[in-house]
Amino acid sequence: MERTLVLVKPDGVQRALVGEVIARLERRGLRLVAAKFMQVGKELAETHYAVHKGKPFYDGLISYIISAPVMAMVWEGPNAVAAVRQTMGSTKPTEAAPGTLRHDFALEVGRNLTHASDSPENGENEIRLWFKKEELVEWKREVDKWVFEK
Ligand code: DAT
Ligand code: MG
Numbered sequence: 668m669e670r671t672l673v674l675v676k677p678d679g680v681q682r683a684l685v686g687e688v689i690a691r692l693e694r695r696g697l698r699l700v701a702a703k704f705m706q707v708g709k710e711l712a713e714t715h716y717a718v719h720k721g722k723p724f725y726d727g728l729i730s731y732i733i734s735a736p737v738m739a740m741v742w743e744g745p746n747a748v749a750a751v752r753q754t755m756g757s758t759k760p761t762e763a764a765p766g767t768l769r770h771d772f773a774l775e776v777g778r779n780l781t782h783a784s785d786s787p788e789n790g791e792n793e794i795r796l797w798f799k800k801e802e803l804v805e806w807k808r809e810v811d812k813w814v815f816e817k
Contacts, residue, residue: 668815669747670700672793674782677735680704684772685738688781691754691768692742696814700741701794701803707733714796727777739797745815748790751783 673692675685693699707715712732719725742751756767759776763769773779784790794803808814 668698668743669745669787669790670741670743670794671747671751671784671787671790672782672797673740673742673751674732675738675740676732676780676782677737678731678773678778679780680736680738682772684768684780687772688738688768689740692751695744695750695754697742697744697747697750698806698808698811700743700805701798702738702740703798703802704736704738706736709733711796715793724777731777741794741798741803745817748784748787752785755781755783 673688675688679685679688689699709729712729713720716725716728716732719728744750754768756763756769758769758779760769760773760779763773765771768781769779784793
């Protein structure tokens with residue numbers, strides 16, 4: 668089953684939108700695998716956002732992500748990466764489709780509420796970076812057969 672890392676970033680936590688994010692992913696049918704509420708250190712932030720190093724927004728991005736606690740989660744399901752990114756909406760909130768989290772709750776790219784892995788491979792790498800193996804819970808739901816075709 669495909670897995671993806673999801674972060675409710677500091678703005679989402681401060682604005683009491685953790686429950687809203689979780690509710691939307693649950694309602695979509697995705698299955699929660701792991702969750703931890705944490706203060707992110709600079710080293711983890713820099714490793715997580717290494718691909719953006721050197722870009723004009725990089726320093727602001729790092730200080731934003733370490734400025735207050737985040738809710739880090741792993742979610743799984745068929746096409747979990749695409750499904751979660753669709754539920755989040757485009758990076759720039761003013762380009763995000765109506766009904767997406769970033770459309771409904773955000774205005775600025777530097778305060779866009781959530782992070783979600785952008786490919787299954789990056790998802791696996793990001794999950795390894797943020798979670799220990801024993802923090803990932805393998806489980807089944809009674810409803811799985813009504814949400815997952817196989
Ligand atoms: P996403 O978070 O949708 O995967 P990304 O990986 O391209 O987007 O960028 C990571 C974060 O960096 C993004 O959520 C917000 C910030 N960011 C991206 N592009 C930006 C820009 N042009 N100006 C300011 N911040 C930006
Ligand atoms: Mg990204």
